[in-house]
Amino acid sequence: MSPLDRLTPQRPLGQVPPERLSIGVAARLSRYLQVLTQARKMGKETISSQELADYTHVNSTQIRRDLSGFGKFGKRGVGYNVDSLVSQIRKILRTAGQHNIALFGAGNLGQAIAGSDVFADHGFQVVALFDTDPKKLGKKVSDQLEVRPFEDFRKVVQQEEIVVGVLAVPPEAAQEVADELVANGVRIIFNYSEALLSVPPGVTVHSSSPAVDLLYALYFYLA
Amino acid sequence: MSPLDRLTPQRPLGQVPPERLSIGVAARLSRYLQVLTQARKMGKETISSQELADYTHVNSTQIRRDLSGFGKFGKRGVGYNVDSLVSQIRKILRTAGQHNIALFGAGNLGQAIAGSDVFADHGFQVVALFDTDPKKLGKKVSDQLEVRPFEDFRKVVQQEEIVVGVLAVPPEAAQEVADELVANGVRIIFNYSEALLSVPPGVTVHSSSPAVDLLYALYFYLA
DNA sequence: TAGATTGTTAATCGATTAACAATC
DNA sequence: TAGATTGTTAATCGATTAACAATC
Numbered sequence: 001m002s003p004l005d006r007l008t009p010q011r012p013l014g015q016v017p018p019e020r021l022s023i024g025v026a027a028r029l030s031r032y033l034q035v036l037t038q039a040r041k042m043g044k045e046t047i048s049s050q051e052l053a054d055y056t057h058v059n060s061t062q063i064r065r066d067l068s069g070f071g072k073f074g075k076r077g078v079g080y081n082v083d084s085l086v087s088q089i090r091k092i093l094r095t096a097g098q099h100n101i102a103l104f105g106a107g108n109l110g111q112a113i114a115g116s117d118v119f120a121d122h123g124f125q126v127v128a129l130f131d132t133d134p135k136k137l138g139k140k141v142s143d144q145l146e147v148r149p150f151e152d153f154r155k156v157v158q159q160e161e162i163v164v165g166v167l168a169v170p171p172e173a174a175q176e177v178a179d180e181l182v183a184n185g186v187r188i189i190f191n192y193s194e195a196l197l198s199v200p201p202g203v204t205v206h207s208s209s210p211a212v213d214l215l216y217a218l219y220f221y222l223a
Numbered sequence: 224m225s226p227l228d229r230l231t232p233q234r235p236l237g238q239v240p241p242e243r244l245s246i247g248v249a250a251r252l253s254r255y256l257q258v259l260t261q262a263r264k265m266g267k268e269t270i271s272s273q274e275l276a277d278y279t280h281v282n283s284t285q286i287r288r289d290l291s292g293f294g295k296f297g298k299r300g301v302g303y304n305v306d307s308l309v310s311q312i313r314k315i316l317r318t319a320g321q322h323n324i325a326l327f328g329a330g331n332l333g334q335a336i337a338g339s340d341v342f343a344d345h346g347f348q349v350v351a352l353f354d355t356d357p358k359k360l361g362k363k364v365s366d367q368l369e370v371r372p373f374e375d376f377r378k379v380v381q382q383e384e385i386v387v388g389v390l391a392v393p394p395e396a397a398q399e400v401a402d403e404l405v406a407n408g409v410r411i412i413f414n415y416s417e418a419l420l421s422v423p424p425g426v427t428v429h430s431s432s433p434a435v436d437l438l439y440a441l442y443f444y445l446a
Numbered sequence: 447t448a449g450a451t452t453g454t455t456a457a458t459c460g461a462t463t464a465a466c467a468a469t470c
Numbered sequence: 471t472a473g474a475t476t477g478t479t480a481a482t483c484g485a486t487t488a489a490c491a492a493t494c
Binding site: 164188215 | 410440
């Protein structure tokens with residue numbers, strides 16, 4: 001802080017620092033958290049900013065700075081304690097709680113998602129799996145989960161607080177499901193289908209497109 | 224360009240401008256390409272920088288500038304022709320050709336990937352699908368593809384030019400497969416397992432982690 | 447102690463944004 | 471023509487990088 005800053009404070013003295021992270025910081029912290037969670041699973045107790053950089057493709061200086069903005073979490077010469085860094089980042093991102101997901105589509109992709117740990121590891125619980133195929137209805141996909149008819153969705157969204165809708169449906173069905181989600185107040189949609197979705201402002205669509213990463217990886221391979 | 228730059232040219236006069244794109248530009252162009260490909264499938268003939276911005280979450284001015292750096296591809300008052308923009312970006316990324324992929328793991332995720340259009344749309348062809356489970360061997364997963372024993376991989380990599388290895392295996396098997404890929408000269412690995420992989424320098428690992436996007440989407444939802 | 451790694455600064459580079467003339 | 475959207479500039483902001491003292 002320069003002396004001038006003290007003369008012209010950005011906010012009233014005594015107030016807490018800005019609570020809202022920038023998109024970049026929030027995105028990077030999420031990536032650190034993903035790696036840390038996995039590192040913990042693999043029994044790693046400490047991790048250096050350089051290791052984090054190798055796994056996340058984020059510069060190690062950037063990582064140290066991102067973290068040091070919130071406190072002195074590391075130990076010089078040693079690195080960061082994995083466990084405690086996980087809790088610290090969860091606190092910063094305020095994602096320590098449990099959040100409910102509804103999953104649409106019980107095909108290969110839907111079942112792969114339902115059976116994966118990725119969401120569970122970060123406090124997201126798939127509470128319902130929907131499909132329209134009568135042959136799939138009632139099928140047990142995991143201990144907790146069986147395939148329910150799409151029509152049940154309204155009921156579910158009223159009973160459980162669904163924060164995210166995940167689409168693993170064929171592209172031609174995606175917009176219809178998205179509309180239904182929006183109509184029932186869901187404001188985050190995770191789109192694994194290839195369809196381009198139209199949603200009203202205030203609703204966020206995240207599209208996962210592995211081919212994109214492959215394209216630019218290939219560019220640097222060929223160039 | 225400042226006058227000083229003309230006195231101290233970065234490269235010999237008369238040579239072509241730098242061919243290598245920055246990582247940021249290459250990554251963004253890839254995202255535009257993904258959206259354009261899908262827009263074309265949906266019968267869209269023109270698209271504006273604003274529409275591209277809505278779908279990619281990249282600022283529309285940024286998009287126009289990225290594109291105008293390579294030519295005047297748009298029409299004022301109209302937008303960009305989807306078809307011709309696809310060809311232009313492919314030319315820039317030099318990914319117009321066909322490239323071969325080997326896919327590991329024939330579980331739900333592996334079968335979902337094998338059956339998807341994402342890779343095919345961008346010129347990536349899955350030429351072989353491997354698994355170690357004897358019960359799955361020989362199973363037809365698509366018209367072109369049947370499950371082969373992991374041991375066949377060396378043969379395949381010698382016969383076909385495999386540029387990318389895609390891992391859809393359980394986390395405990397991922398490192399072993401990665402090592403085998405590296406040993407056989409594959410330098411791009413796409414990791415859908417949750418394992419953290421160690422690879423030598425020169426090999427690129429891309430890890431797809433949907434939960435990461437969800438985490439930071441949630442942050443802005445809660446904040 | 448010696449080696450390793452954090453926390454932090456300063457310089458550079460690239461991304462973002464607003465604004466607007468050009469033009470379809 | 472009128473409306474829309476590109477191509478481009480300029481100003482600001484955030485990311486990247488190198489470097490290094492502090493310190494475990």
